[in-house]
Amino acid sequence: MSDKATLILDGKTYELPIIEGTEGEKAIDISKLFKETGYITFDPGYVNTGSCTSAITYMDGKNGILRYRGIPIEQLAEHSTFVETSYLLIHGELPTPDELSHFSSLLNDHSLVHEDMKAFFSNYPRGAHPMGILSSMVNALRAFYPEVPERSHEEEIDLTVARLLSKLRTLAAMSYKISRGHLVIYPSHELGYCANFLNMMFDSPVKPYVIDYDVVRALEVFWIISADHEQNCSTSAVRHVGSARVNLYASISAGISALWGPLHGGANQEVVEMLERIKNSGGDPRPFIERAKDKEDPFRLMGFGHRVYKTYDPRVPIIKKMVDRILEKLERTDPLLEIAQNLEEAAVNDPYFIEHDLYPNVDFYSGILLRAMDIPVNMFPVMFAIGRLPGWISQWKESMDDPNQKLCRPRQVYTGPTNRDYIPRDKRISRSKR
Numbered sequence: 001m002s003d004k005a006t007l008i009l010d011g012k013t014y015e016l017p018i019i020e021g022t023e024g025e026k027a028i029d030i031s032k033l034f035k036e037t038g039y040i041t042f043d044p045g046y047v048n049t050g051s052c053t054s055a056i057t058y059m060d061g062k063n064g065i066l067r068y069r070g071i072p073i074e075q076l077a078e079h080s081t082f083v084e085t086s087y088l089l090i091h092g093e094l095p096t097p098d099e100l101s102h103f104s105s106l107l108n109d110h111s112l113v114h115e116d117m118k119a120f121f122s123n124y125p126r127g128a129h130p131m132g133i134l135s136s137m138v139n140a141l142r143a144f145y146p147e148v149p150e151r152s153h154e155e156e157i158d159l160t161v162a163r164l165l166s167k168l169r170t171l172a173a174m175s176y177k178i179s180r181g182h183l184v185i186y187p188s189h190e191l192g193y194c195a196n197f198l199n200m201m202f203d204s205p206v207k208p209y210v211i212d213y214d215v216v217r218a219l220e221v222f223w224i225i226s227a228d229h230e231q232n233c234s235t236s237a238v239r240h241v242g243s244a245r246v247n248l249y250a251s252i253s254a255g256i257s258a259l260w261g262p263l264h265g266g267a268n269q270e271v272v273e274m275l276e277r278i279k280n281s282g283g284d285p286r287p288f289i290e291r292a293k294d295k296e297d298p299f300r301l302m303g304f305g306h307r308v309y310k311t312y313d314p315r316v317p318i319i320k321k322m323v324d325r326i327l328e329k330l331e332r333t334d335p336l337l338e339i340a341q342n343l344e345e346a347a348v349n350d351p352y353f354i355e356h357d358l359y360p361n362v363d364f365y366s367g368i369l370l371r372a373m374d375i376p377v378n379m380f381p382v383m384f385a386i387g388r389l390p391g392w393i394s395q396w397k398e399s400m401d402d403p404n405q406k407l408c409r410p411r412q413v414y415t416g417p418t419n420r421d422y423i424p425r426d427k428r429i430s431r432s433k434r
Contacts, residue, residue, distance in 0.1 A: 009037050023058055040411045047307075051236065052402070056089060056394050057228045061308035066229070066315065069093070073225055077318045082223045083107065083193050086165060086390035089228055090397065104193075106162035111187035111196070113167050113174065114144045121178040130175050130382045131260040137171045138164070139253040160248050161393055168389055169193070172382045173200035194220045197386070202374070214329050215373055218322045222369060225315040225362065226384055228391025230308070234258035234265065238392045239399045243408040248396055255392045256385050262302075265384040267363035268370070269377050271303040275336040275367075278343070283335070285343035293352045303364030304347060305357070315362040323365050326372045337368050 004015040005028045014036060017029040027050045034040050043049045058067045066073040069088050076085055087095045087103050095103060120140060124133055145163055170187055177184045177200075185200045195216045203209035229235070237258040242251040259265030278285050292301035306313055327334060344360050347353045370380055399405050 223387035226387030268367040272367040
């Protein structure tokens with residue numbers, strides 16, 4: 001096959017380079033298109049546009065494949081820990097025992113947050129969403145932990161990464177405790193990353209939290225499968241903001257804000273709220289399926305379909321296995337799980353959903369898993385943000401190290417008024433009288 005694509009415009013022929021990735025993905029390089037032709041490409045939502053080259057995460061939407069640094073997500077969910085997976089994403093390789101021990105020690109050493117940050121939380125309105133609070137707090141971290149000139153750039157990055165990974169879960173748990181008016185629980189050096197978070201969330205002076213390591217493992221797996229997902233909305237936001245060479249804290253804050261949306265990281269919250277509506281309507285999902293198929297109805301069936309996957313999301317069997325295990329272990333029956341199972345069965349056998357490749361995605365079951373852990377619904381997106389953090393960091397770091405990275409500045413096709421004169425105020429006619 002030729003390593004060039006041919007474009008004919010206005011009778012002129014242009015040759016565009018073809019880039020091929022290690023998994024055979026092909027892209028037409030249009031980086032010089034405007035300079036050479038005066039044309040730009042038009043691609044709303046960047047559905048067909050590659051914004052970068054990356055060695056971090058590989059996705060195959062047709063065959064339902066997801067790999068971190070070449071390692072299948074199924075293997076990582078089965079054998080790895082969240083801290084180890086974070087190291088893999090950020091540094092490119094699985095850590096040696098000594099490297100993992102050092103990395104874990106860094107996370108422990110930097111798990112506390114500045115006491116003055118409590119004042120930020122206490123001054124937020126009680127009704128504020130945790131994601132808005134978290135985004136603000138992460139941005140504020142730069143003021144509390146400025147760069148140290150004596151360190152090398154690489155040392156500073158390693159320290160900032162450790163601070164973010166460790167302090168984000170502390171901030172998340174702190175925000176939950178303060179929102180309820182409860183005593184803040186500090187991180188413990190005796191507990192691992194995930195167990196520490198659960199303890200900070202639920203421990204109480206009057207009711208000590210008992211660590212259940214099956215629950216800890218379920219949270220670990222949830223965070224592992226959430227850790228990165230190629231150039232999604234929030235990851236692209238991190239790269240986009242980072243391209244202006246702002247600090248890592250500000251870039252991650254932008255990613256949190258992007259993840260907040262109901263079409264992205266807020267989807268698992270939307271799924272649970274939708275299942276609650278189905279339950280309150282009698283529990284039959286079929287009317288909701290019919291509404292989702294009606295083009296005149298704005299209702300959307302949350303938790304189905306994906307921008308990239310055109311088959312089952314490979315993370316779904318992993319998270320569903322965790323849901324079944326935790327509900328059995330805790331001896332709980334969740335009416336929403338039964339509704340979710342009936343909804344899935346009806347949807348995947350419906351010709352409309354089959355034709356439009358609308359399969360359950362990871363958000364469909366993750367909300368039920370988080371419910372089983374007693375995580376409040378409004379904290380669901382925060383849980384996703386903690387899991388996605390190592391991916392954001394690795395993507396930001398890769399973009400900073402890329403010599404070809406440029407300031408992100410998309411173009412547009414202008415559709416507004418053509419040149420017209422300014423009208424003096426006393427000459428303007430009220431629009432209602434026209």
